[in-house]
Amino acid sequence: MAISNSVFQLSVWVVLIFLYIEYSPVKKKKHLIIPVFVSHEGCPYRCSFCNQTKITGTEKKTDKKMLKETLRTHLKIFDFEKLPEKRELAFFGGSFTGIPLERQKYLLSAVKPWVLSGEIQSIRVSTHALFIDDNRLSLLRENHVETVELGIQSTDDEVLKLAGRECPFDVIQSAVTRIHAKKFRLGLQLMPGLPGDDEQKFQKSVDNVISLKPDFVRIYPTLVIKNTGLFDMYQQGTYTPWNLERMIVAVKEAVVKFEQAGIKVIRVGLHPDPSLMENYVAGPFHPSLRYLIDSRIVRERMIKMLRSLKQVPLSVTFRVPSRRVSLYLGHKKENLSIIKNIFGLDSISLQQDAINDHLELVAS
Numbered sequence: 001m002a003i004s005n006s007v008f009q010l011s012v013w014v015v016l017i018f019l020y021i022e023y024s025p026v027k028k029k030k031h032l033i034i035p036v037f038v039s040h041e042g043c044p045y046r047c048s049f050c051n052q053t054k055i056t057g058t059e060k061k062t063d064k065k066m067l068k069e070t071l072r073t074h075l076k077i078f079d080f081e082k083l084p085e086k087r088e089l090a091f092f093g094g095s096f097t098g099i100p101l102e103r104q105k106y107l108l109s110a111v112k113p114w115v116l117s118g119e120i121q122s123i124r125v126s127t128h129a130l131f132i133d134d135n136r137l138s139l140l141r142e143n144h145v146e147t148v149e150l151g152i153q154s155t156d157d158e159v160l161k162l163a164g165r166e167c168p169f170d171v172i173q174s175a176v177t178r179i180h181a182k183k184f185r186l187g188l189q190l191m192p193g194l195p196g197d198d199e200q201k202f203q204k205s206v207d208n209v210i211s212l213k214p215d216f217v218r219i220y221p222t223l224v225i226k227n228t229g230l231f232d233m234y235q236q237g238t239y240t241p242w243n244l245e246r247m248i249v250a251v252k253e254a255v256v257k258f259e260q261a262g263i264k265v266i267r268v269g270l271h272p273d274p275s276l277m278e279n280y281v282a283g284p285f286h287p288s289l290r291y292l293i294d295s296r297i298v299r300e301r302m303i304k305m306l307r308s309l310k311q312v313p314l315s316v317t318f319r320v321p322s323r324r325v326s327l328y329l330g331h332k333k334e335n336l337s338i339i340k341n342i343f344g345l346d347s348i349s350l351q352q353d354a355i356n357d358h359l360e361l362v363a364s
């Protein structure tokens with residue numbers, strides 16, 4: 001009895017500590033990325049799917065004053081003690097290393113005082129593999145850039161040609177080798193569903209990206225945005241975007257592969273900013289796309305567990321991490337009803353576990 005009492009007390013403390021860490025008012029957001037858009041600056045061409053001005057709602061060319069305002073706006077919303085541990089400024093929306101050298105220096109020098117004062121710790125840039133060489137990387141290194149993101153979109157030559165952004169895979173490989181050699185963190189971006197793309201080509205692109213060993217990836221399903229080449233193709237009937245279900249299935253497979261390779265997928269889908277929503281025309285957009293995909297992944301894991309049983313009981317219970325319970329339930333609890341139907345179950349329930357982070361089949 002004494003033992004079970006102390007076990008009970010210990011469990012209560014563990015739960016209380018978890019709740020404190022999870023919901024404490026002083027809990028900090030871990031990573032703040034402050035985006036600054038250099039729309040289309042440095043781009044070697046205008047890719048058919050891209051209109052940064054429309055996606056980001058940024059018309060004006062960034063100068064020191066705008067940079068300062070952006071930094072102030074993002075940092076002032078935090079009390080000093082709640083500032084995220086990692087704070088970075090990101091130059092997005094163009095091909096940073098393709099921008100004329102003097103302008104790159106101007107932008108980087110505008111951020112320098114904020115790095116020196118410790119208000120932000122580093123800079124990240126997104127750019128194009130065509131503009132990576134040792135001199136350009138050295139300039140970034142000398143100016144507090146720690147992360148380089150490359151838009152890859154696809155590694156299929158035909159898909160890239162149709163998207164108006166030809167770039168042979170060996171150019172990407174050589175850019176990545178140089179980025180790794182200079183010890184930058186590397187992020188790569190993929191865009192399933194471009195003209196000429198299909199599931200096989202997309203999975204080949206995923207495998208190629210895994211072979212490049214990035215630290216993280218972003219996946220942006222192709223959408224039709226106003227005033228782009230893709231919009232013209234869509235209007236002429238020469239391009240049909242993938243539907244949401246097709247995209248979920250393809251991206252789900254990619255997310256599982258990246259996870260197995262130990263590569264973080266830090267973003268799936270564009271953020272539903274008002275400027276994007278005003279200019280979005282068609283394609284597999286969903287404000288909670290990542291949730292839908294992750295929820296599908298855990299559903300398949302539950303199904304696999306049940307299939308591995310010699311005999312599936314009529315009632316089953318899964319123990320699931322409490323912070324991810326909504327994923328396991330699925331949209332409108334569809335995961336439970338789908339599994340129930342597949343196996344002809346009388347009942348299925350989820351038991352929340354505040355401590356462990358894995359899925360377990362606990363009772364039948």
Ligand code: SF4
Nearest residue numbers: 043046047050093094
């Ligand atoms: S996708 Fe990248 S390289 Fe192409 S136009 Fe847009 S910002 Fe420029």
